[in-house]
Amino acid sequence: MGAAWGLPVVLALIAGLAGPAQAQRTLGSPTDVKACMNCHEEQSVLGVFHTSHMVKGDPRTEVATQGCQNCHGASQEHMARPNDGGPRPPPEIVFAGVNASPVEVRNRGCIGCHEAGARIHWRGSQHESSDVACTDCHASHTVEDAVRVKATQGEVCFGCHAEQRAANLKPSHHPVAEGVMACSDCHNPHGSVGPNLLVAETVNDTCLNCHDEKRGPFLWEHAPVQEQCTICHTPHGSVQPSLLKIRAPYLCQTCHDSTLHNSQPFSGASIPGGQSPSRVMVLRACLNCHSEIHGSNHPSGIRFGR
């Protein structure tokens, strides 16, 4: 059944291959960009001709109609031959290096076109107010923008987010480093109404995008589960099993201390070989019995054991 969902698109793709698209081109000599191309022959620059930014048939792509100056400014001094033979001054708008323009100037050209859809909450977002430039993450001249490719996006994000980079190396982590999922599966770096730039409105809605078996509603709810998954879990990586903040039984004992078994101090005496080995200290700890901890729909499941 699953494959049928994409069948119409695949058929359309096959039909489209017979259209005017061409995989290989040589660059022409457009008057509006020729001057730039005379010097800037690096592949990393010329790749822009293979991107959606450089499609003259699309009137929205002002780069194609107005040339490199659309993003880099008129740059008359840069274009002119230096009179004194000295170094050529940089373009008016520079996106990296020691001559980089202020972030707001750099972003202006991008935001002018890209402020709708997923970027609707860019202004005032954490990245915007932290002076992050669009080009800090995006490479607009390349065919494959690394931050938009699942396998390489993490490396881009980790370039600034060292804490998350280290977390993703821990034994329990979401498979970002493996390229199975991307940071943007959970976060919208361009701003959101949710906390921490999450793609959904709340933490739980974000988690339930994939872990929807925990949505319920269940007959027996575990209150913190409904309130926020991050009460118990740390999503970027943990040295504890299942992305837990603290390992059970200690995590459970931060909230549960009752006249039953869970008030006991568990220690090295409680593991196999100790003085009084406990079922609460081996394998899944408290979850050996309370395994439906995210909620149970069983009429006898009030203790999350069914």
Add this chain to the structure above:
Amino acid sequence: MRRFIGFVPYLLACGGAAAQDDFSIGEIPKPKDPPRVFASEVVAGAGYQSLDSFYFGRYGGVVDEGPFGFIAGSLNGRPLWDSGAIRYWEADVLLKGPDRYAVSAAIGDQGSWRMAAFHDAFTRFVTESARTPFDGAGTTRLVLPTNWNSTASSLAFNQLLPNLKPLELKTDWRTTGSTFVLAPKNGYELRIRMEHREREGLKPHSLSFGPEANFPVGVFFPLPIDFTTNRLTAALAFVGQRSSWEVSYGLHEFHDDDTSVLVQNPFARSLGLPWPGGAFAGFPFANAQYSTPPNSVAHRFALTGTYAVTPRTRLTARLSHTIQKQNEPFLPYSPTAQLVVRTPVPRASLDGKVRKTFANIGISSRDIDNADFTASYTFDRRRNLSPIDLYNYIPGDSQDQATPAVAGVSRYIRYNLPHSFDFQKVRAEAGYRPTARTRLSLAYTGDFKERDFQQVLHSNEHTVTAKALTTFERASGWISASYVRRGGSDYEDAVAWDASHTTNYLNAGPQNQSIEYPLLFKYYLADRKRTEVKGGLTFDVTEQVAFSASAGRARDDYYKSLFGLRKSRSLIASADVSYALSNIVTATAFYSYERYSYDQKGYYIFNTNLTNPSQEWTARNRDAVNSAGARVEWHAMPDKLKVTTLYTLSDGSTDIDVAATAFTPLATVAPLPDVIAKTHHVGLEGEYRFKPDWSVIVGWVYEDHVTRDWAYDNVAIAPVAQILGSGIVSPHYSAHVLTLATKVAF
């Protein structure tokens, strides 16, 4: 297998990182023929892996010793940029071993329409070391072998070892989807996205048998995963000069092919402890019917809008309403026919319904020179409208249903508590720029929460954050400090207890009052003070060398909690250095240190005395993690030979110190060994380019991992009398992977 998977796609995606914005030139250029630019690449090859290990390839990797093949390709087709044509197509393919593959394709007329489809499959490998005595693994009926010899203690299961069968615990994830975007040139855009996901496999799970108060037993069993998710999102959007809006509908359907798993109780009918009416039910007739996740559906309607009051002031708003439903037929209180059930389940199904309302309005303004301002208000309501009923439950499929002389006077007769809440958040931030490259800001966030059925019904949290960031010619830095204070209504430990029991039960005697220790406050509800300081800097030491560092420290003080979590601390520090020598050598390295500490206190409720200092105990959990990495890219022969090396380390340990007064044998404590997880990963890759569009890549990956965990190490299938375990052992491996591939660009 972590980094290896990303290696080839990384090469595909990084088509050169030369300084693309260095436009300075010193002499008049001469016209040249423009070089060829490649838009598509395919890497195909084969590898050999040195061992079988689920853990090595646990996230979509190769888990079997021996040869495997892989392909990674990215194809892009666009017309000549100045041809006037707008038709484009894209296709990507990834195939790695037998369990990881992904294909995607898209076609469209830029600015007009786009259709795309994808299929993504990977396997989440858990472990191959699990074992079970049950027959029927992978099905929903798990029975013990006919020669099973049951006892009251798992330590005496003399037919356990002969009947153990190996299990491969893994779950296949397969997702298929398509999107369609139609964008007529009048500012409107229609987007439709469909996604179908299947999860299939076995997961380690467990359940309990036996009465609650007298040594219930835990039994491991393989839980079949047969989940299907269907999602549909349809959105109509409009983008105008000053305003834009989007209205959308989302359908999210979850389906589980299974409704329950029947598990036979391997324990004998009695542990030797009397229970009202006699010993509890056990082998061979007692079964548990474990409920698998119920089918559910969610509908979401959302409206998002934005309006530019001025070119630099923007209003945003979002309003959504979500309906979540779940109506899976209830299972019986117990599937064991021998147990007496006089009161039926009150409903055939829950008829569960949750209504969620979310609203957010915000303003962001930079109208004042050198200043900016943002403010937002968020309302998040969850109304659980599921009906409340009395359930006379049977604990652990072990005893007859309670039949109290007075109605409702039983600890096993309980109301379900559908949780609802209202969360509100206000946030305001003002920023000032004394220079174009410096920003000072002050922000306030107020979180206000109202809940039902919980120990703190109203809470409020106030956060003040000050931040400064600045950029110089060669350096930039930032620092922020936050102070958070959470308070709220008095902690009432019996709220949930009282709400879930009958009035008759609560009034029947003081012994029926809340069993939670009244001085312990659940940490996510408790009053708290938090201080947090973070900062970072980057410094371009020379044109070739760059350095960056960041650090943060946070302290949580649950200052009203005498028991439970009382303090937590975190310290995180990282440093990065990069070196680039022209286009010949680029090198990066990083190191991170993290330390997390949690101090908690408990009270061992061993008797009726609730104020005996000798019954208090403390535990301190400390996680320390060292992470490091280095990557060197050496163009040994420019445009011909590139050598890349990669190394990462993750070295984590958990140290738990427990202190208690040994006033009973069960309160005697002893040191715990540290839990350790350490991974070294080394990668070496050489790419020789025979032609500009053809190269050969040779790769080698070595990964060494060790975990020491007292919860699994030296833990037998039957580690203690009340557990029938899984046999899962901590992972420990050293793996080599050799690969040979060719890359073609076009």
